[in-house]
Structure formats: C-alpha cells, structure tokens
Amino acid sequence: MNKKSTFVFYIFSTLTALLVTQTLYLSSQESMKASAQEKKVLFVKLTGLPDLALSSDSAYIRHRSLSFISDIYHLDGCLREYDKSTYAIENSTVTSIN
Amino acid sequence: MRKRINQHLIEYAIGSVVRQGYKSLFIVSVFTLLTALLTAIFFITNSMKYELNTTVDTLPEIVLQNTRASRHIDIETRSADKLLDIPGVSSVNARVWGYYYFTNAGVNFTLVGVDEFEEQYSNTLDKVVKNASFENSGMYVGQGVKKIMNSSYYTEYFNFIKPDGEIKKVDIHGVFDSETSLESNDMIIMSKESVREIFGIEESKATDLVVTIANREEIDTISLKIEQMFPNARVITNDDMKLSYENIFNYKSGIFLALFVIALFTFFIIIYDKMSGLSSEQKREVGILKALGWRVEDILKSKFYESLIVSLFAYLLGITLAMAYVYLLNAPLLRDIFIGYSDLKPLFEISFVLDLQTLSLVFFLSVPIYIAATIIPSWRVATLEADEVIR
Numbered sequence: 001m002n003k004k005s006t007f008v009f010y011i012f013s014t015l016t017a018l019l020v021t022q023t024l025y026l027s028s029q030e031s032m033k034a035s036a037q038e039k040k041v042l043f044v045k046l047t048g049l050p051d052l053a054l055s056s057d058s059a060y061i062r063h064r065s066l067s068f069i070s071d072i073y074h075l076d077g078c079l080r081e082y083d084k085s086t087y088a089i090e091n092s093t094v095t096s097i098n
Numbered sequence: 099m100r101k102r103i104n105q106h107l108i109e110y111a112i113g114s115v116v117r118q119g120y121k122s123l124f125i126v127s128v129f130t131l132l133t134a135l136l137t138a139i140f141f142i143t144n145s146m147k148y149e150l151n152t153t154v155d156t157l158p159e160i161v162l163q164n165t166r167a168s169r170h171i172d173i174e175t176r177s178a179d180k181l182l183d184i185p186g187v188s189s190v191n192a193r194v195w196g197y198y199y200f201t202n203a204g205v206n207f208t209l210v211g212v213d214e215f216e217e218q219y220s221n222t223l224d225k226v227v228k229n230a231s232f233e234n235s236g237m238y239v240g241q242g243v244k245k246i247m248n249s250s251y252y253t254e255y256f257n258f259i260k261p262d263g264e265i266k267k268v269d270i271h272g273v274f275d276s277e278t279s280l281e282s283n284d285m286i287i288m289s290k291e292s293v294r295e296i297f298g299i300e301e302s303k304a305t306d307l308v309v310t311i312a313n314r315e316e317i318d319t320i321s322l323k324i325e326q327m328f329p330n331a332r333v334i335t336n337d338d339m340k341l342s343y344e345n346i347f348n349y350k351s352g353i354f355l356a357l358f359v360i361a362l363f364t365f366f367i368i369i370y371d372k373m374s375g376l377s378s379e380q381k382r383e384v385g386i387l388k389a390l391g392w393r394v395e396d397i398l399k400s401k402f403y404e405s406l407i408v409s410l411f412a413y414l415l416g417i418t419l420a421m422a423y424v425y426l427l428n429a430p431l432l433r434d435i436f437i438g439y440s441d442l443k444p445l446f447e448i449s450f451v452l453d454l455q456t457l458s459l460v461f462f463l464s465v466p467i468y469i470a471a472t473i474i475p476s477w478r479v480a481t482l483e484a485d486e487v488i489r
Contacts, residue, residue, distance in 0.1 A: 012411065016414065019418045022422065031449055032149075032449035036277040039275055040153050040278050043278045046212065046222045046287070049195070053280060053283035066163070066334065
C-alpha cells in the first residue's frame with residue numbers, strides 16, 4: 001500500500017472505531033435504564049395520561065390521545081392563537097363563511 | 099476472488115479522490131450534512147416512539163368520556179354502576195383531571211386527582227416522587243411546574259383560583275423524579291377532592307371513567323356494549339391510543355416534510371450534476387486510461403472504488419455526528435421543533451435506541467444512489483473509443 005492508501009485506511013479505521021465506541025457508550029449510558037422505565041410505567045399507570053409533555057403550549061393538544069380534533073385546532077386558555085399556522089385555519093374560506 | 103479486488107485500482111481511486119481536492123471535500127461535506135440531518139430526525143422520532151411504547155401497555159383498556167354536541171362534558175359517576183353490570187368488566191374508576199391555566203406564566207398545568215389515602219397510590223407515589231411525604235393534603239408536581247412556580251415565588255405552596263374567584267391554597271409536598279420528566283413535567287397530582295374544588299366539579303360527576311377488563315380479547319365486544327349503553331359517549335380503547343401514537347407526529351409533519359424535501363432536493367442536485375456527464379478533464383482522463391490499455395471493466399471498478407470511498411466515508415461520518423448531536427448534545431435547534439414554544443419545556447433527554455432499520459434506510463437512500471450516479475456517466479464515456487474521447 002502506498003502512503004495515501006495507508007492514510008485512508010487509518011481514517012476509515014478511526015472513524016469506524018469512533019462510531020462503535022460511541023454506540024457502545026450510548027448503549028450503556030444513554031439507554032433507558034430499568035429503574036427509569038419502571039418509574040415511567042408507574043407514573044403513567046397512576047395518571048392514565050400517557051402523552052409526552054412536549055406540546056404543553058395548549059391544553060387542547062397536551063393529551064392529544066384524549067382530545068377531540070375540533071379541540072386541537074383551536075385557541076389557547078386565554079383565547080389567543082397558540083400556533084403559528086392558526087392564521088391558515090382561521091382565515092380559510094371554510095371556517096370564515098360567517 | 100483474489101484477482102477481483104485489485105489493490106492497485108483502489109490505490110488509483112484514492113489518488114483520484116485526493117487529486118480532486120476541494121471537489122471531493124465539497125461532496126463529502128454536503129453528503130455528510132444530509133446524512134446527519136436525515137439520521138438525526140429519524141433518531142429523534144424513533145426515540146420518542148420508543149418512549150411512548152414503553153408505557154402504552156399500562157394504559158387502561160377503555161376510557162369513557164361523555165359528550166354533548168360533540169364537546170366533552172363531565173360524566174355521571176353513577177354510570178360506573180351500569181358499566182360494572184357488563185360481564186367481563188373488572189373495575190371502573192371515576193377519574194377527575196383537567197388543565198389549569200396559570201396566566202402569570204402563560205402555561206397549562208395538568209391536574210390529576212387520586213384517591214389520596216389508598217395504599218396503592220401512596221406506594222406508587224413513593225417510587226416516583228423524590229423524598230415524598232404523606233403528612234397531610236398536598237400536591238406532587240413535575241419538575242417544570244416546580245420551576246414555573248418558583249419563578250412566581252410559590253416555593254412552598256400554590257394558590258389556585260377557583261371558578262367562583264376564591265383561592266385554594268395547596269402545599270407542595272414533592273417533585274416527580276427527573277427520570278419521568280418527559281411524562282410528568284407539567285403534571286400535578288393531588289387528592290380528587292382538591293381537584294374537584296379547583297375545577298368546580300360536582301361530587302356526583304367525573305371527567306371520565308376508566309374501565310378495566312380482565313380479558314383483553316373482550317375489549318372490542320365490551321366497547322360495543324358501552325357504545326350502545328351510552329350513545330353520546332366517546333369510547334377510547336387501548337388500541338385507539340396506540341393508533342393515535344402512530345399519527346403522533348402529524349402535527350409537526352409539515353416541518354418534517356420541509357426538512358426532508360430540502361435534504362432530498364439538495365442531494366438530487368448533486369446527483370443531477372454527476373449524471374449530466376463528466377467534465378472534459380475527467381473524460382480526458384478516461385480516454386488516456388483507455389489509450390494506455392485499461393479495460394472498460396477496470397475504469398468502472400476504479401470509479402466504483404472512488405465513489406464508494408467518498409460515500410461510505412460521508413455516511414459513517416454523518417451517522418457518528420447525528421448520534422453525538424441527538425444523544426450527547428440533546429439535539430439543539432432541532433428539539434425546538436418538537437417541544438413547542440411554551441415556557442414549560444421538559445428536559446429533552448431522550449433514550450438511545452439503536453435502530454438498524456433506520457441506519458439501513460439512510461444507507462440505501464444515499465450510498466448506492468451516489469455510486470450509481472458516478473458509474474453511469476463513466477460507463478458512457480468508457481465505452482467510447484479512446485481517440486474519440488480524447489479528441
């Protein structure tokens with residue numbers, strides 16, 4: 001092998017080793033631990049509300065599996081628009097007939 | 099077999115990649131960015147689905163909500179007695195919960211009522227709350243709720259405003275463990291009586307009824323019976339919940355689609371550039387190689403190695419970067435697409451899931467296409483006569 005080939009070989013080997021090491025590290029450190037899983041299961045069992053607390057902007061989409069579609073595309077608790085796309089819904093010809 | 103992998107051809111291909119310098123670097127950069135972006139989105143989505151699927155089996159078999167004019171209204175608690183008469187129903191629990199809008203911070207809290215003195219709830223709370231105390235009536239709050247309350251100087255208790263304008267003071271007894279942050283961040287758990295008082299729900303009513311069924315095979319039959327018994331009620335089965343998870347990211351799908359289209363469009367531009375033919379310099383190179391006695395097969399092999407080195411390197415680098423970006427850095431910027439703009443943002447610490455299907459999907463979307471885009475124009479030129487190409 002010439003110098004360039006050796007260099008490329010080392011680059012690929014390093015990159016592969018890095019990827020494998022990172023995967024192993026993430027598997028051991030960042031995977032869901034049994035204790036965390038147990039707590040999550042207990043919490044959801046207790047409340048019966050499973051949706052993730054990601055979209056808490058509006059009550060209507062917080063627990064979307066228990067929401068009505070008509071509720072989801074609506075306004076927030078203070079009747080302010082909660083979503084950037086609300087203009088598209090509010091100004092549509094379908095909803096602004098009256 | 100030994101003759102098929104020609105080391106000299108690989109060395110020539112490596113030399114060719116290095117010789118092209120900035121062009122190779124540019125292709126590797128764009129390729130890496132695209133792979134990293136696509137993989138990062140898939141990683142986030144997969145981890146969230148995994149998070150949701152972890153808890154989905156613990157959900158009640160059926161949730162019954164009362165409606166009037168297709169809007170949710172409180173349900174009579176005595177309906178539980180009727181439900182208990184249906185064969186197969188093990189238990190019915192009247193649930194009291196709802197959203198409390200805290201105007202000062204502009205956020206919604208989810209208030210859930212539990213039968214405070216029941217031992218099973220105390221045991222569960224003991225496991226999910228840090229330093230739980232059960233001395234007297236109080237509430238347990240999520241980390242996000244605690245943070246918001248602290249910022250409004252409610253460190254020991256919180257004043258809820260009841261529908262009649264009166265204040266209901268509730269002590270904070272504990273904060274949910276950070277490991278449940280994705281589920282509990284905006285949640286408050288307190289006694290059913292307190293929730294009824296805060297929301298003004300009568301003793302004879304509940305938000306919904308939770309029906310437990312011993313035999314899962316009977317869920318559909320029992321849900322049909324419930325629908326017939328309460329024609330205006332909304333019956334949500336465990337499977338409905340699972341289906342809603344299948345569509346959970348539809349709300350954000352516009353942004354996903356935009357990202358995906360931009361990524362694919364950029365990639366197709368690169369491919370188009372490759373497909374539209376080789377530069378005169380590259381054609382000349384192929385012509386000289388043919389004049390020196392290289393066979394079409396050798397030229398195609400060297401081009402195959404060349405494109406494989408570039409695309410495989412970019413793919414591996416992209417995957418490595420995406421993993422680090424999502425799981426080590428917690429996806430800065432991209433996470434904002436998922437968690438909205440509310441002040442009540444949870445810790446975006448998603449669990450690592452190694453999904454080989456995703457890695458294969460990204461691989462087959464990128465590497466073979468790039469190799470094909472390199473080999474096809476080379477084949478066109480390589481099949482011509484050497485003097486014709488050089489001229």
